[in-house]
Amino acid sequence: MTPAQRAPWTFLEELITWATPEAHKADLLEAKKGFFARTGEVFDDDRQLEQRMAAFLEHYVCDRPAPHLGRTPARARYEEALRQETPERAAAFRPFSETVHGLFEVRRMGQSEVRLKGLFSGIDFDVAERRQLVGLAVGDVLECRLIPFAGLLHFSSTWCFHPHEAAGLIRAEARRRLELSDKASETELAQECAQRSLKVERYRQIAVEKIYEFSGRVG
Numbered sequence: 001m002t003p004a005q006r007a008p009w010t011f012l013e014e015l016i017t018w019a020t021p022e023a024h025k026a027d028l029l030e031a032k033k034g035f036f037a038r039t040g041e042v043f044d045d046d047r048q049l050e051q052r053m054a055a056f057l058e059h060y061v062c063d064r065p066a067p068h069l070g071r072t073p074a075r076a077r078y079e080e081a082l083r084q085e086t087p088e089r090a091a092a093f094r095p096f097s098e099t100v101h102g103l104f105e106v107r108r109m110g111q112s113e114v115r116l117k118g119l120f121s122g123i124d125f126d127v128a129e130r131r132q133l134v135g136l137a138v139g140d141v142l143e144c145r146l147i148p149f150a151g152l153l154h155f156s157s158t159w160c161f162h163p164h165e166a167a168g169l170i171r172a173e174a175r176r177r178l179e180l181s182d183k184a185s186e187t188e189l190a191q192e193c194a195q196r197s198l199k200v201e202r203y204r205q206i207a208v209e210k211i212y213e214f215s216g217r218v219g
Contacts, residue, residue, distance in 0.1 A: 008149035009157055011092045012058070019061045019073035027067060031060050040195035047201060048160075052194075055158040058145055062099050072097060092149075099156070100125065100146040102186045103193065105171065106138050116146075119174040120186040128152045141167040143190045160194050166212040173214045 020028055035056045036042065042052045061073040069076045074096035081090035104116035107124065114133065116125045125146055136142070144159035162170060170193055177184035192214075199211045 006092070008092075008095060008147045008154050012061075012096060012147070012156065015061050015074060015077050015093065015096055016057050018077055019066070020057075024066070024068060028060065031064055032056055035059055038191045040198040042198065046198065048198065051158050051160070055160070058099075058101075058156055058158055062096055062145070063101065074099075095147050095149045098148055100148075100153075101144070101190075103141060103143050103170065103174065103190050105167070106136060106140045106142070109133075109136070109138060116144075119171060119189075120178065120184070125153055128154050136161065137164065139167055140164055141170045141193075143194065160190075160197055162193055162197055162212075163200055163208045165208040166193075166196070166200075169209065169212045169214065176214075 036052075039052070039055075042049050046052075061077075063072065065071050066073055066076070074093070078090060078093040078097050081093050100118075102121075103119040104125070105119060106114065107117050108115040110129075112129060114127045114129050114136075116127060117123070118125065119141070127146055140161070142159050142161050145156040147154045147156055170189075174184075174186075174189060177189060193212075196211050199206070200208055203211070
């Protein structure tokens with residue numbers, strides 16, 4: 001089986017193993033502390049625990065420049081593969097330095113793909129659907145990471161779904177921030193929404209619309 005015939009997440013698993021040796025455990029723990037401070041602390045009984053831990057590892061390898069590398073682990077691994085491995089193997093690691101992560105609106109759901117629209121970029125993305133997205137509907141908003149691999153866009157293994165009742169509020173807040181500044185941070189809004197997603201599960205007696213009221217304080 002050639003690298004292009006393998007599933008992209010198998011290479012992501014290789015990348016995570018490569019980027020998290022015991023020698024750099026202190027950096028991993030520091031990054032983890034900062035990530036959960038921004039996205040919301042999770043506990044052992046949270047249903048999102050596994051997803052959030054996986055999302056942190058994706059952030060660690062794809063988004064965060066590692067102090068000991070001077071660039072993201074994804075970029076460093078790709079450059080290493082260019083020097084030491086076959087062109088095909090190197091090409092399989094390149095996509096993880098080019099992922100698209102953020103907030104998206106579901107525009108269409110087909111049998112073999114999902115069309116998403118970036119809330120901040122306004123760009124449409126047709127994503128190969130590799131698993132059943134249970135409960136997701138047109139108009140919903142989710143946070144996810146898209147991986148360009150072998151000519152297609154794929155979902156990574158992690159995402160943060162937001163309640164249907166929150167979709168309009170999130171879209172409105174994205175527009176408001178973009179109107180205030182064309183440099184508004186999509187990452188900051190995604191992190192705030194991630195905190196609210198945890199609150200929805202923990203405080204079921206509070207209306208979703210109240211939790212996603214952006215004029216209120218998060219935390």
